Amino acid sequence: MEQQPAKAAPKAGGGAARAEGVTSLTARRLSEIGMTEEKSRIITGISELDRVLGGGIVLGGVVLLSGEPGVGKSTMLLQLCGAISMEHTVLYVTGEESVRQVKLRAARLHVPQENIFLVAETDVDEICGLIEKTKPELVVIDSIQTMRCMDLNSSSGTVSQVKESTARFLAVAKSKEIPTFLVGHVNKDGAIAGPKVMEHIVDTVLYFEGDKMLPYRVLRAAKNRYGSTNEIGMFDMTGQGLAEIANPSQQLLEGRPLGVSGNCVACTMEGTRSILSEIQALVTKSNFPSPRRACSGFDYNRMSLLVAVLEKRAGFFFGTLDIYVNVVGGLTLNETACDLPMALSIVSSLLDVPIGDKTIAIGELGLGGEVRSVPNLELRLREAERIGFEVAIVPQAALRHVEAAEYPGLKLIGVTYINDAVNVLRGPQC
Ligand SMILES: Nc1ncnc2c1ncn2[C@@H]1O[C@H](COP(=O)(O)OP(=O)(O)OP(=O)(O)O)[C@@H](O)[C@H]1O
Ligand SMILES: [Mg+2]
Structure with missing residues (x-):
């Protein structure tokens, strides 16, 4: 009991230093604050980027663009500068x-150069001064790890430098309402501060991902104060820079083998966008005492679960068989709507019965072998029809909510259990 007053003492002391009710602050009524939503964003015209940003660049917003070395961060931002420089000035x-190096890149990317102002500098206060003096309409800092606050002793790239530099750029961005893009390098060894320490400070965090193995790069929002984080943007790296992939389904399905067993097309949602992707399965006789299961682009445990359902509910036996599964194009399918196409591709390979080239499967698989409804079925069907698919194996339960007449080019086959879907596969319908 005696300890409590002792603990409270500093608080009471702090309170006593302040006279009651004296402040220079006034709070404004929420309803009285003006909203100019349309004018508060700059539309870049790069629709993949606009989508990920939640509908354009927010004035005063600070965006951190991070990614592995060489993924194309500088390219993306230079193209962004070019895209908006017709109407806005950019620093x-x-x-x-x-x-000179940036100039060379700009020439290669055919970026309009009139309204882009360039400076090679690392002193944060000098740069902030320049921003305040010239008042550009967009600022790009490439990269935050190279920036340095001269009044701090640590060298650039350390956590304290990165944090402080970000905070100073943020203060200028907010006070002058100038949108600012910061490039941040991803580092695995932790010796240099990664962008993680900045994620709380900035408004939006974008990850630009790419792999030497993948034909495309994906832009994702890990955090967005002004939009959804579900959206992705897809780009292709070409000699002339990043090209938008407006039609990823077409690209992902291009060149797929037709009439080969073990292939089934799935439809996954990436934000508000539906993307078709091919699942391939290979079921072969095992040479090992415990058969191998390998999975790429799909959750390993989920695949094991689906195999167990196929054994228990559909009467197949995989005990002496290896199963290899691959999602083509490097996409990761982590939606339950991909259960049914995954199960069907495994069965197709096991039976060596090809699934029709123009057939798509959508549905979640329950442990009882039931095929369950999935969200956004209409969007998925529309995409399938647009790409030219003719048959869709869908959950019977979901058909009640779907108007078949809206998809004249698509024959909808409702299935209740996994066995029904396997029968469709064996039958003449697909
Ligand atoms: N002439 C070219 N033709 C095709 N692709 C090119 C060409 N020059 C560069 N690239 C591509 O651009 C990538 C480099 O882009 P960029 O410099 O924008 O990456 P970055 O993420 O800014 O890299 P860093 O982390 O080193 O700053 C290369 O990995 C390569 O794929
Ligand atoms: Mg760069």
């Missing part, structure tokens, strides 16, 4: 390259 600050 591009490079701490990593010389202005």
Whole structure:
């Protein structure tokens, strides 16, 4: 009991230093604050980027664009500068390259150069001063790890430098309402501060992902104060820079083998966009005492669960068989709507019965072998029809909510249990 007053003492002391009810602050009524939503964003015209940003760049917003070395961060931002420089002035600050190198890239990317101002500098206060003096309509800092606050002793790239530099750029961005893009490098060894420490400070965090193995790069929002984080943008890296992939389904299905067993097309949702992707399965006789299961682009445990359902509910036996599963194009399918196409591709390979080239399967598989409804069925069917699919194996239960007449090119086959779907596969319908 005696300890409590002792603990409370500093609080009471702090309170006593402040006279009651004295403040310079006034709070404004929420309803009285003006809203100019249309004018508060800059539409870049790069629709993949606009979508991920939640409908354009928010004035005063600070966006962190991070990604592995060489993925194309500088390319993306230079193209962004070019896209908006027709109507807006842009300040591009490079701490990593010389202005000549940026110029060379701009020439290669055919970026309009009139309204883009370039400076090679790493002193944060100098740059902030330049921003305040010239008042550009967009600022790009490439990269935040090279920036340095001269009043701090640590070298650039350390956690304290990165945090402080971000905070200073943020203060200028907010006070002058200038949208600012910061490039952040991803580092695995932790010696140099990664962008993680900045994620709380900035408004939006974008990850630009790509793999040497993948034909495309994916832009995702990990955090967005002004939009959804479900959306993705897809780009192709070409000699002329990043090209938008407006039709990923077409690209992912291009060149797929027709009439081969073990292939089934699935439809996954990436934000508001439906993307068709091919699942391939290979079921072969095992040479090992415990058969191998390998999975790429799909959750391993989920695949094991589906195999167990196929054994228990559909009467198949995989005990002496290896199962290899691959999602073509490097996509990761982590939606339950991909259960049915995954199960069907495994059965197709096991039976060596090809699934029709123009057939798609959509549905979740329950442990009882039942095929369950999935969200956004209409969007998925529309995409399948648009790409030219003719048969869709869908959950029977979902057909009640779907108007078949809306998809004249698509024959909808409702299935209740996995066995029904296997029968469709064996039958003449697909
Ligand atoms: N002439 C070219 N033709 C095709 N692709 C090119 C060409 N020059 C560069 N690239 C591509 O651009 C990528 C580099 O882009 P960029 O410099 O924008 O990446 P970055 O993410 O900014 O890299 P860093 O982390 O080093 O700053 C290369 O990995 C390559 O794929
Ligand atoms: Mg770069």
